[in-house]
Amino acid sequence: MFTTSCATSAPRRSKTFLASCGAPVEKARPEPAPPSPGHRTHPGELGSVAVQTERFRDRSITYAGVQGELLTIPSANPINHHQAINDPTGCEPIDIDAQLFVPPGIDRPPTVIVVPGSLGVGPNHEQHAETLIAAGFAACLLDPFGARSVESTVAKQTVYSFAASAFDVLAAFRILRERVDLDPARIAGQGHSRGGSAVTIAANRRFADAIVGAEVGLAAVYAVYPWCGQQFVDAGLGSTVYRAIIGEKDEWCSVQEVQAQVNALRQRGSDATIRIVANAHHSFDRLEDPHTIDEASVAPSAPTVMLDNNGAMILPIVGAPDPTITDRDAFVASISGGHGRLGAAIGGVGEQPGLFTADMLAFHRAWSTRV
DSSP states (O other): OOOOOOOOOOSOOOHHHHTTTTSOOOOOOOOOOOOOTTOOBOGGGTTTOOOOOSOGGGOOOEETTEEOEEEEEEEEEOSSHHHHHHOGGGSEEEEEEEEEEOOTTOSSOOEEEEEOOTTOSOHHHHHHHHHHHHTTOEEEEEESSGGGTOSOSSSOGGGSOHHHHHHHHHHHHHHHTTOTTSOTTOEEEEEETHHHHHHHHHHSHHHHHHHHOTTOSOSEEEEESOOOSEEESSOOOTTOEEEEEEETTOSSSOHHHHHHHHHHHHHTTOOEEEEEETTOOBTTTSSBOOEEEEEEEEOTTSOOEEEOTTOOEEOTTTOSEETTOOHHHHHHHHHHTTOOEEEEEEOOOTTHHHHHHHHHHHHHHHHHHHO
16 A cells, blocks of 8 residues: 655746756755655655656555566657657657556456656655555556666756657557557546646647557546646547546646647547546645645746647747747746746645545546547
8 A cells, every 4th residue: 555745846937947947957855755644744755856866667566456567668858849740750768757557357457547747756656556456447557767877857857858758648548559458448547647738639639649659549547647738739539538636826838728628628629627626725635734844946827838730839928839849948037027936736625635635536437438
């Protein structure tokens, strides 16, 4: 049994961050052992240094009695969405790690790809994977960090691109749909914060068509407190079922941007829903009291960066697409506009972690029985 722990950070940074854009990621202290079930973490036990320090592929893991199978996922490091869409085979290749858990006794079960946020694979993602496996789903827990020698993107979101995060999701999807023990028509993505951005972009037809082909893609997306600071002008998801869940007090990711994303999906005819959880902060699925991380650099009030049909970014103050713009360019523009600030809260309170689990299971059960 696993308890929940730190999941994510927001990708937009403060002026302190900009000074270190060209610096390597700081070596973090080793993460302490996961707390016992029911333990409430004291803020001083966490700070913002509980990061992924052990390569996920080197761990022998059993969830809900199922031994994990190591997967090597051929993915890529596009510099931006424009390169991913227009030259996917020309992007720098990279093999990332994942572990797959297929529950026994179930013929070709539905699969959920679990995508972590800025601190890598954490105990909350492991808990959610175990819950899904026990409920009859196969779970593929993705590790975007190990192969890239990344421990955390909290201090430097540009260590690899958001386009690469979305590419990882579709690369995993491509491998999973070829397996004879899984149902290729029932593969979903569940992403947390930065991972929520990844599964949202991966489901967009403008992106997915270029990577995996037309009319092929995720059956469903569960976007967990997602960062929606980059959105396609054409928000079409095709047949993908979409649900976002976010706390009303989220200080890392903009609730309004998530609402706008869901509304744009609906306008394009998608089956898209949103749940805003009362009195909840970022990472409210974690079993620890809400507390503020003083060094957190966030900019939830920054204008959204739109992506044209070819994936070129449109800076809000420019208004025209530019295929050369990267994430760093967009973040610098945001901070230059005065949108950055320090300090943001994380953690769950009361029944919020349980509420999340119930919502997660209800969504995955609903879409998987309809496909």
